[in-house]
Amino acid sequence: MASQNPTTRQIAMVLDLNKCIGCQTCTIACKKLWNTDTGTGYAYWNNVETLPGKGYPKDWVESGGRTPEGEVKAGRVPNLDDEYGRAWNFNHEAVRKRSGEGKEKPWLRPDGAPRWGANWDEDRGAGDYPQENHYFYLPRLCNHCTHPACLDACPRSAIEKRDEDGIVLVDQDRCHGYRFCVEACPYKKVYFDPKRQVSGKCIFCLPRIEEGVAPACARQCPGRLRFVGYLDDEAGPIWKLVNRYKVALPLHPEFELGPNVFYVPPMSPPKLDEKGRPTGEPRIPTEYLVGLFGKRVHEVLATLESEREKRRQGEPSELMDLLIAYDWNQNFALGPREREVL
Amino acid sequence: MIAAPVGLSPGGYVPKAYAERTAPKTPVAEFEAAKSGDVWQIRLRWACAEPHRELGDDVDRFIDAAAVLAPTVADAPMMTMGAPGKALEGALWRADRTGLIGVRAEGLGTVERGDAPEGWGAKAEWKAGRWSLDFELPGWSVLDARRRLAFAIWQGAEGGRGGLKSVSPGWIEIGT
Numbered sequence: 001m002a003s004q005n006p007t008t009r010q011i012a013m014v015l016d017l018n019k020c021i022g023c024q025t026c027t028i029a030c031k032k033l034w035n036t037d038t039g040t041g042y043a044y045w046n047n048v049e050t051l052p053g054k055g056y057p058k059d060w061v062e063s064g065g066r067t068p069e070g071e072v073k074a075g076r077v078p079n080l081d082d083e084y085g086r087a088w089n090f091n092h093e094a095v096r097k098r099s100g101e102g103k104e105k106p107w108l109r110p111d112g113a114p115r116w117g118a119n120w121d122e123d124r125g126a127g128d129y130p131q132e133n134h135y136f137y138l139p140r141l142c143n144h145c146t147h148p149a150c151l152d153a154c155p156r157s158a159i160e161k162r163d164e165d166g167i168v169l170v171d172q173d174r175c176h177g178y179r180f181c182v183e184a185c186p187y188k189k190v191y192f193d194p195k196r197q198v199s200g201k202c203i204f205c206l207p208r209i210e211e212g213v214a215p216a217c218a219r220q221c222p223g224r225l226r227f228v229g230y231l232d233d234e235a236g237p238i239w240k241l242v243n244r245y246k247v248a249l250p251l252h253p254e255f256e257l258g259p260n261v262f263y264v265p266p267m268s269p270p271k272l273d274e275k276g277r278p279t280g281e282p283r284i285p286t287e288y289l290v291g292l293f294g295k296r297v298h299e300v301l302a303t304l305e306s307e308r309e310k311r312r313q314g315e316p317s318e319l320m321d322l323l324i325a326y327d328w329n330q331n332f333a334l335g336p337r338e339r340e341v342l
Numbered sequence: 343m344i345a346a347p348v349g350l351s352p353g354g355y356v357p358k359a360y361a362e363r364t365a366p367k368t369p370v371a372e373f374e375a376a377k378s379g380d381v382w383q384i385r386l387r388w389a390c391a392e393p394h395r396e397l398g399d400d401v402d403r404f405i406d407a408a409a410v411l412a413p414t415v416a417d418a419p420m421m422t423m424g425a426p427g428k429a430l431e432g433a434l435w436r437a438d439r440t441g442l443i444g445v446r447a448e449g450l451g452t453v454e455r456g457d458a459p460e461g462w463g464a465k466a467e468w469k470a471g472r473w474s475l476d477f478e479l480p481g482w483s484v485l486d487a488r489r490r491l492a493f494a495i496w497q498g499a500e501g502g503r504g505g506l507k508s509v510s511p512g513w514i515e516i517g518t
Contacts, residue, residue: 039399071358073359074358074359074360078402080401152355153353153354153355155351155356155451155505156451156453157451176453176503178503178504179503180356194398194399
């Protein structure tokens, strides 16, 4: 186990997967803000993937992390062609010009021959239609782990975890582009820029946080499914969702890194029997969710169902009100730090 | 040459993930060192079946590289890239760059890169499965004083970078 000490404070995010519509607004908000350089075309500090699916990069879940005993697991750097996928442009102009002319159908096509991409298996999901087909969206970003594998992997100490908020940052002036951080992070949320030959990763929109503004991915989310605040703020949404109601779970806790991004797991409508009648069994197999978020999924889904039932009966539910985000201001509990004005 | 001991690499990942990497990817390298006037001329040759000269836009590709180093003080340890107050200095050649990079370190993980001293340069050629690299290093006073040097070679095709390198087994005395 890495020896990183817990920080004085830890900023965190909770994402309610029951509300994500896969619109990718968060992805674009992040991308346009932080990753428009030539060497970062493939890099999405925030992405949204469809599950069940192989994700981005492809099959990322199979590389890196630690064993339950805390031993390092060797990872690897994904390949651009087959696992990240090269960014491409579409032939919009050609299609526009040919529209309505001749017999040949003007298909919209990529300008290369991509083999994978950031949302390659969008909306495929799993299960037979119409009895049990299902999918849901999983937005992912750096987890700003309590014990970051990337930090532990860097021989140059070019990665730090800030004591005041637990945000994990790459010092690109110290980075020599070795990519051990890319290898070691099991979430594959560190990206190498081959043009500048340095690694980069989500900075939790640090300049915004320091002004008391939530990260772009959270502020731009039309579904209001993201909550941002400090883990120790008992008046804030994070503490309520993670500690009071205990409905927010880390992704792949078995990696043993202490992620500080948490998810409210998705509920799902029932499967149908051969006559089209609801069976009462959720379409998204609970054991699949256990594989993502750990064994506590059972109790979380029970809590969510119970609180939903309260609302159906007209009873109050602070948890449901919070998750619905009637008052969007309650999604974020951040305050600008006192700072010297120059 | 020997494999640089990954067990010494800083951080918790490399020593565990690369524990099996005990054999050098460049078992043999040949060198010649001579001084002509003020200029140290150092030739280094090694086998390299698959040269990696550029990254392009790939993210899982690594570059061939080599370094020549000398101690700034007599007892600077070579295998740990020096120690606090006992620096190594020298030149780093990378197959994807034209000029040399100046390097200085006072221990593992402390390498600082900068401009090489004025006039330092290198010519490299890959031919028939071998790299031939000729350093021209005028005015290298540290080597003048210490008369010992060491080499490191990174094979890009073998994922060489950082501590994943082949190194001379220790300081090589070059006489007077």
